[in-house]
Amino acid sequence: MVRGVYLHIPFCHQICNYCDFNKFFFHNQPVDEYIESLGKEMQLWEEQLKGAQIETIFIGGGTPTSLSESQLERLLNLIHQFLPMERVVEFSSEANPDELTFEKMQLMRQYGVNRLSMGVQTFDQDLLKVLGRTHSNEHVYGVIENAKKIDFPSISIDLMYGLPNQTMEQWQNSLQQAYSLNIPHISAYSLLVEPKTIFYNLMSKGKLSLPGEDLEADMYGYLLDEMKKQGYNQYEISNFAKEGKESRHNLIYWDNDEYIGLGAGAHGYANAIRYSNHGPLKKYMHMIDQNEKPIMMHKVVTSNEMMEEEMFLGLRKNVGVSIDRFNHRYSETIQNVYGKELEELQQKGFIIIENNHVKLTRRGRFVGNEVFQYFLQ
Structure with missing residues (x-):
């Protein structure tokens, strides 16, 4: 939605x-x-x-x-x-x-x-x-x-x-x-x-x-x-x-929810598709004049990619990634999908699991990009 x-x-x-x-x-x-x-x-x-x-x-x-x-x-x-x-x-x-x-x-x-x-x-x-x-x-x-x-x-x-x-x-x-x-x-x-x-x-x-x-x-x-x-x-x-x-x-x-991007060079995420508009003004406006959406690139996001995005976007938030939301949204348990990664990151002191959420620790915030890489295949 x-x-x-x-x-x-x-x-x-x-x-x-x-x-x-x-x-x-x-x-x-x-x-x-x-x-x-x-x-x-x-x-x-x-x-x-x-x-x-x-x-x-x-x-x-x-x-x-x-x-x-x-x-x-x-x-x-x-x-x-x-x-x-x-x-x-x-x-x-x-x-x-x-x-x-x-x-x-x-x-x-x-x-x-x-x-x-x-x-x-x-x-x-x-x-x-x-x-x-x-x-x-x-x-x-x-x-x-x-x-x-x-x-x-x-x-x-x-x-x-x-x-x-x-x-x-x-x-x-x-x-x-x-x-x-x-x-x-x-x-x-x-x-x-x-x-x-x-x-x-x-x-x-x-x-x-x-x-x-x-x-x-x-x-x-x-x-x-x-x-x-x-x-x-x-x-x-x-x-x-x-x-x-x-x-x-x-x-x-950061909740990995959908939004529409409008305008030259804008990015959007709708109907499980990530897309970007043409950037040059002439190209953008020409397509609009032809009654066409000015989309330059679009990609259907797979279930695995959605789960990856749920993790690396959600971990940016202090509240972290909700385990219940993840399990319900993807009909997979977070432990089945990322159990090994979560255990290793916990051992390094980069994340904690608290109140049924996976969160970055203070130490983890300093190396956020390194943490996010764990969830990108």
């Missing part, structure tokens, strides 16, 4: 040095036409959406807030026109601090957006320049203040650590400034240098100086300890929330 919808806005006024998402410089792009194509794609999913109990909608990018007010309003109108909104409890949008005006926020609230997710990444001005970010700390403070005035029920920021030449002191200062905002959700990710990014090109030339593994591990350990002190519950490897403010949309991914 489909639980969520993701919509991709692939436009940016500035391309960040670390970003590998499908994106295009805003200037001279067919932005208005693209928004209309998104509306037509929603219509193409009408049959599947009819019976769906959509709980969450997430507008991501790219940069959704790169849209003008009129473009943003058109997008929100189309969402209300074609998506079943009756059961939606979380309606999120990503945002850049220097593009999210008071008027855009008012517009979002008017159309039911109740969660903002802002890409802050760091509060160190020098590191912001290294990342290719264009906002300042003042932009962040202003947006948070305005969001509280407009009464956004949930506000989240993203932070990054393991950045080029980043020191522990810089990381600690960024976290302290994040806590001072008094917001209910913080995500914190280590930098991954992905192909087709500026950072990747620099690294391949030996021109990117990154903190070593030990310092990065120390940064993560500090993050875990400080978040707990500040009253944030870690509910996933990289995500921390005050009570009841967890990201319900992202939990759909």
Whole structure:
């Protein structure tokens, strides 16, 4: 059963040095036409959406807030026109601090957006320049203040650590400034240098100086300890929330449940099929004009692959993988399928079995990718 919808806005006024998402410089792009194509794609999913109990909608990018007010309003109108909104409890949008005006926020609230997710990444001005970010700390403070005035029920920021030449002191200062905002959700990710990014090109030339593994591990350990002190519950490897403010949309991914992905380069999982849309705008929009879903690749997920995904996605959550849910969902016991792996991981101290759930230990969280490999054949 489909639980969520993701919509991709692939436009940016500035391309960040670390970003590998499908994106295009805003200037001279067919932005208005693209928004209309998104509306037509929603219509193409009408049959599947009819019976769906959509709980969450997430507008991501790219940069959704790169849209003008009129473009943003058109997008929100189309969402209300074609998506079943009756059961939606979380309606999120990503945002850049220097593009999210008071008027855009008012517009979002008017159309039911109740969660903002802002890409802050760091509060160190020098590191912001290294990342290719264009906002300042003042932009962040202003947006948070305005969001509280407009009464956004949930506000989240993203932070990054393991950045080029980043020191522990810089990381600690960024976290302290994040806590001072008094917001209910913080995500914190280590930098991954992905192909087709500026950072990747620099690294391949030996021109990117990154903190070593030990310092990065120390940064993560500090993050875990400080978040707990500040009253944030870690509910996933990289995500921390005050009570009841967890990201319900992202939990759909980690619960290994189904969602529809709309837009150029978007990914989705529906009817036991994982798929991705064409990324180039012309190809995406041409297929929509032909009344075809713009799917580039699709794969039927086998029962074995579903079980693998249940494990490595579910273990990202602090609550872990429910043994009862696994056994019921796959008509197989988790011990029959992964008994040997679970025993070995327990002996290494990477997982525990507690309250009928398989969970990462604190030690296991530091080597999550190594743990996940145990469940991939």
